[in-house]
Amino acid sequence: MTNLLEPGPKLRRRYRAEKIFKRMGLSAIIASLCFVFFLFYTIISDGYSAFTQTYIEIEVSFNKDLFTDANISKADFPGLVKKSLLKMFPEVTKRQDKKLLYSLISPSAAYTMQELVEETPKLIGTTQKIWVLADDDVDMLIKGKYQRDVPESNRRLKDLQLKWIDRLTAEGMLEKKFNTTFFTSGDSREPELAGILGAAKGSLLTLLITLSLSFPIGVAAAVYLEEFAPANRWTDIIEVNINNLAAVPSIIFGLLGLAIFINFWGLPRSTPIVGGLVLTLMTLPTIIIAGRASLKSVPPSIREAALGIGASKMQTVTHHVLPLALPGMLTGTIIGMAQALGETAPLLMIGMVAFIVDVPGSFTDPSAVLPVQIYLWADSPERAFTEKTSAAIMILLAFLIAMNSLAVFLRKKFEIKW
Amino acid sequence: MELTANHASNAFPTMLSEEMLEEAEQSKTLATARKTVGTPFVDTPRMTCRDIQVFYGDKQAINKMSIDVASNEVLAMIGPSGCGKSTFLRCLNRMNDTVLSCRVTGEVKLDGTDIYHPSVDVVPLRARVGMVFQKPNPFPKSIYDNIAYGPKIHGLTKNKDELDEIIETSLIRAGLWDEVKDRLQDPGTGLSGGQQQRLCIARTIAVSPEVILMDEPCSALDPIATARVEELIAELRTQFSIVIVTHSMQQAARVSQRTAYFHLGDLIEVGATEKVFTNPLHQLTEDYITGRFG
Amino acid sequence: MKLKTIAAAGALSLLLCGPALAARDYISIVGSSTVYPFATVVAEQFGKTTGYKTPKIESTGSGGGFKLFCGGVGINHPDITNASRAIKSSEMEKCAENGVNDIVEVKIGYDGIVLAHSKSVAPLKLTRQEIFLALAKDVPDPKNPGKIIPNPYKTWNEINSNLPPTKIEVLGPPPTSGTRDAFVELAMETGADSFDVIKAMKKTDKEGYKALSQTVREDGAYVEAGENDNLIVQKLQANPAAVGIFGFSFLDQNSDVIQGSFIEDMPPTFEAIADGSYPVSRPLYFYVKKAHVDVIPGMKGYLDEFTSEKAWGEDGYLADKGLIPMPAAERKQYHENVAALKTLEMK
Numbered sequence A: 001m002t003n004l005l006e007p008g009p010k011l012r013r014r015y016r017a018e019k020i021f022k023r024m025g026l027s028a029i030i031a032s033l034c035f036v037f038f039l040f041y042t043i044i045s046d047g048y049s050a051f052t053q054t055y056i057e058i059e060v061s062f063n064k065d066l067f068t069d070a071n072i073s074k075a076d077f078p079g080l081v082k083k084s085l086l087k088m089f090p091e092v093t094k095r096q097d098k099k100l101l102y103s104l105i106s107p108s109a110a111y112t113m114q115e116l117v118e119e120t121p122k123l124i125g126t127t128q129k130i131w132v133l134a135d136d137d138v139d140m141l142i143k144g145k146y147q148r149d150v151p152e153s154n155r156r157l158k159d160l161q162l163k164w165i166d167r168l169t170a171e172g173m174l175e176k177k178f179n180t181t182f183f184t185s186g187d188s189r190e191p192e193l194a195g196i197l198g199a200a201k202g203s204l205l206t207l208l209i210t211l212s213l214s215f216p217i218g219v220a221a222a223v224y225l226e227e228f229a230p231a232n233r234w235t236d237i238i239e240v241n242i243n244n245l246a247a248v249p250s251i252i253f254g255l256l257g258l259a260i261f262i263n264f265w266g267l268p269r270s271t272p273i274v275g276g277l278v279l280t281l282m283t284l285p286t287i288i289i290a291g292r293a294s295l296k297s298v299p300p301s302i303r304e305a306a307l308g309i310g311a312s313k314m315q316t317v318t319h320h321v322l323p324l325a326l327p328g329m330l331t332g333t334i335i336g337m338a339q340a341l342g343e344t345a346p347l348l349m350i351g352m353v354a355f356i357v358d359v360p361g362s363f364t365d366p367s368a369v370l371p372v373q374i375y376l377w378a379d380s381p382e383r384a385f386t387e388k389t390s391a392a393i394m395i396l397l398a399f400l401i402a403m404n405s406l407a408v409f410l411r412k413k414f415e416i417k418w
Numbered sequence B: 001m002e003l004t005a006n007h008a009s010n011a012f013p014t015m016l017s018e019e020m021l022e023e024a025e026q027s028k029t030l031a032t033a034r035k036t037v038g039t040p041f042v043d044t045p046r047m048t049c050r051d052i053q054v055f056y057g058d059k060q061a062i063n064k065m066s067i068d069v070a071s072n073e074v075l076a077m078i079g080p081s082g083c084g085k086s087t088f089l090r091c092l093n094r095m096n097d098t099v100l101s102c103r104v105t106g107e108v109k110l111d112g113t114d115i116y117h118p119s120v121d122v123v124p125l126r127a128r129v130g131m132v133f134q135k136p137n138p139f140p141k142s143i144y145d146n147i148a149y150g151p152k153i154h155g156l157t158k159n160k161d162e163l164d165e166i167i168e169t170s171l172i173r174a175g176l177w178d179e180v181k182d183r184l185q186d187p188g189t190g191l192s193g194g195q196q197q198r199l200c201i202a203r204t205i206a207v208s209p210e211v212i213l214m215d216e217p218c219s220a221l222d223p224i225a226t227a228r229v230e231e232l233i234a235e236l237r238t239q240f241s242i243v244i245v246t247h248s249m250q251q252a253a254r255v256s257q258r259t260a261y262f263h264l265g266d267l268i269e270v271g272a273t274e275k276v277f278t279n280p281l282h283q284l285t286e287d288y289i290t291g292r293f294g
Numbered sequence C: 001m002k003l004k005t006i007a008a009a010g011a012l013s014l015l016l017c018g019p020a021l022a023a024r025d026y027i028s029i030v031g032s033s034t035v036y037p038f039a040t041v042v043a044e045q046f047g048k049t050t051g052y053k054t055p056k057i058e059s060t061g062s063g064g065g066f067k068l069f070c071g072g073v074g075i076n077h078p079d080i081t082n083a084s085r086a087i088k089s090s091e092m093e094k095c096a097e098n099g100v101n102d103i104v105e106v107k108i109g110y111d112g113i114v115l116a117h118s119k120s121v122a123p124l125k126l127t128r129q130e131i132f133l134a135l136a137k138d139v140p141d142p143k144n145p146g147k148i149i150p151n152p153y154k155t156w157n158e159i160n161s162n163l164p165p166t167k168i169e170v171l172g173p174p175p176t177s178g179t180r181d182a183f184v185e186l187a188m189e190t191g192a193d194s195f196d197v198i199k200a201m202k203k204t205d206k207e208g209y210k211a212l213s214q215t216v217r218e219d220g221a222y223v224e225a226g227e228n229d230n231l232i233v234q235k236l237q238a239n240p241a242a243v244g245i246f247g248f249s250f251l252d253q254n255s256d257v258i259q260g261s262f263i264e265d266m267p268p269t270f271e272a273i274a275d276g277s278y279p280v281s282r283p284l285y286f287y288v289k290k291a292h293v294d295v296i297p298g299m300k301g302y303l304d305e306f307t308s309e310k311a312w313g314e315d316g317y318l319a320d321k322g323l324i325p326m327p328a329a330e331r332k333q334y335h336e337n338v339a340a341l342k343t344l345e346m347k
């Protein structure tokens, strides 16, 4: 007779095992949460500063005699910037010091001037106060990423430059502002000019190709294999091969893409269309396998019910099986897409690991993608690219989160309650 | 010619010895068919089945069965679990086609047409020979859509009013109308087990089949719902033929005109229900209905 | 039905191939990752100041670059390849096989390879012989110089008592990297040559000499740190005993936290590398496909930009990025070569 009030030793042991199991599960979850938080913390604490950029206000007089040529772009804009700086610091006379002074301002200042004048030619003959980008070294100093207290010879910014920067700061002519450039331009070798838009758009275009090819092809293949294909040796061979393909290292797909799409079809290198095709090859097995698994999970009684009242095979699949399997298929697709979004190895082979400044406008413009941009920036010698790297990772994560939420939304929308 | 001879010989009860029975059970291959006793054939058949054999892979599940389904009759199939009732039933609308390992030989005719003929399309066949499954299997859609699906794919209605009417009559005949008339848009899977089964019956009769195959339709129903389904069966009989598998001998006795007794893949005895239950010809049938077997 | 699918497939492939048939309106550059940071600056400057599109630059490594470059003539092949070494005759042959006959070689400057370590300790002063002894797999036995033994040195002061007593721990590039090739050739081989035993082998046993002078030790004292030089810089900051090997531009950008070791009493400074007194430096190049110069828009402009004084001159913007300029005469020579599109002779 077991005592209901006093559990025996056997029962107690069972409960203990249960408790240990529960605790282990909980600590596993806590540990993984810790890693995720740590990851987010390091990335955000490294990268948040990239969203502001240091600007310096300079007073520019657009003298008429500078713009004698009818073609405005021929004017000496770098000279204009230099002149303005010298006017602000008249005490600088030595050649060496002048060079130091000029290096406070980003080389982009000249382009800024050019754009301004080209936009509103009326500026010619006036004097304007204009905020221009500071050099990345100045920016790093302002953001506290350079130490001031090391000997001058060991610093990228010399004592004289520090003095000027302090003066500018005190006069309110040096400020951190929101970094719009980061969101509106492509890659650059000047950290202060480098932006993520080119890579983000490249990723978007590439994934569009991948999604629009791999989803329909993957779903069609999964439906055919699962619902229509006769069970014979050929189907077995195809099945084994698809499973093997899912395990093939992604760089192989890059080699394949290089051989077929670029060398054989003659598609242009480094473009989203080739990248999309290569990533399609890579994600197809994932989508097919996930698709088949979710088709398998549809209970056979639903198929019988439909067939039993005289639905054809096709109607059974499209009216009943597919809607039930779709949420699972979407999940598989999103996993495939997320993989594709983070992939660089196969893109190396088809030339997408490249320095590309112009933001791609179409599927056949050369473009990079987000992970490639991260890789390239992480490998750049300039210190200021460190924060850009982290910021780019944040953008990539945002992309991922957006894609996942879309998947969750779609799944919720298509999910059929039992 | 052969058939008549067979028919004639079946008129006499053939008693099988216990040893033969055991032998057949041991071999499991059912190599030698047992002759069916009773009256498997009728004068005006709606469906005729001759020498039906069904194999699942190498395993034989049904051994040379021959039986007719008459017009306007309810044919009950009884027998111990696993004896092949469902398998046989599924031969009548070719549902076994969907089971990959399943192979059917023999001849099944619906109004004189061999339904296993290569040029026969299963889609209209299944519209004419409807089926209610052993386990309720409503679509994960609304109650309305569950019933509307059949008429829609077969193009039975011209407009929404006609469709609404079919849905209402089907639900009324299945005895579900009063329970669901206010929530036709609720999911069919949200109903109770018994309600789901009646929904499936309504779904089947909505396409007005000529023959309805019912596989234990009442196994999940309470006595009230069962009575309603039995009423429905009686009513449907005026237009259709019904083949019903049941484990309840009382039910078989209540609703059917003829009863077939299955045993381990063999059709042992077919006869008028009254006769089978009161005066069975075969020892096995008697054992079963008196509760000595199964 | 079938016809329709075939037609659709045809239309799709036409659609896909269409853009490839159109002309390319940007310069396509491939090649060395060492030259990449310099070439990209020029490309960007060129793109921003002219009406042309910014050239596209892939970082494929020198070898990979030549492979693509020599693939043929036509818009699907790159116009320029960057290299951290001169083209090999085997590569020239490959080029010629594919119809790439006229190649213009442009030397753009020098890159110093530095051994750097944390600022928190005194700078190392090394000779190339000591570098060899610290990093080779097998070295001559100090007690019996005729015999070759597995590298016995664990700390720097075992090699030379003037060096610190810290463990030998060098972070460097993997064998796939051009920096590693150059380092092995310029520092280790020269160091090995300072031993008569090894030098003698050069004539008698070429294979053995190569293996001895070029094989880096695998007992953990040399750590392959991957291609990311920024990572090495971070590790050096964390571990003052560690020494890292990378290109001068990384030292130049991080001079507040790390310092370069002296080699043969020369510090790795801009000036010392430029005048050739710092011994571990190598020339950098790019190669131009002459047949493309008049076909791809902007080629002439890009070449002009790269070989202009404001780019590769002593005060040019490339020097700001860490490229060590060539002497003025050499610059002039190459500028003229480029202007005349003087092609390489088959060796």
Ligand SMILES: Nc1ncnc2c1ncn2[C@@H]1O[C@H](COP(=O)(O)OP(=O)(O)OP(=O)(O)O)[C@@H](O)[C@H]1O
Binding pocket: B056, B061, B080, B081, B082, B083, B084, B085, B086, B087, B088, B099, B101, B134
């Ligand atoms: N899909 C299948 N594959 C293999 N064997 C099957 C399959 N379906 C049924 N069988 C076998 O065929 C035989 C008859 O099964 P069937 O389902 O027709 O029995 P049943 O008479 O309906 O039993 P129950 O009264 O329990 O429903 C059983 O031995 C069963 O194991």
Ligand SMILES: [Mg+2]
Binding pocket: B085, B086, B087, B134, B215
């Ligand atoms: Mg059954």
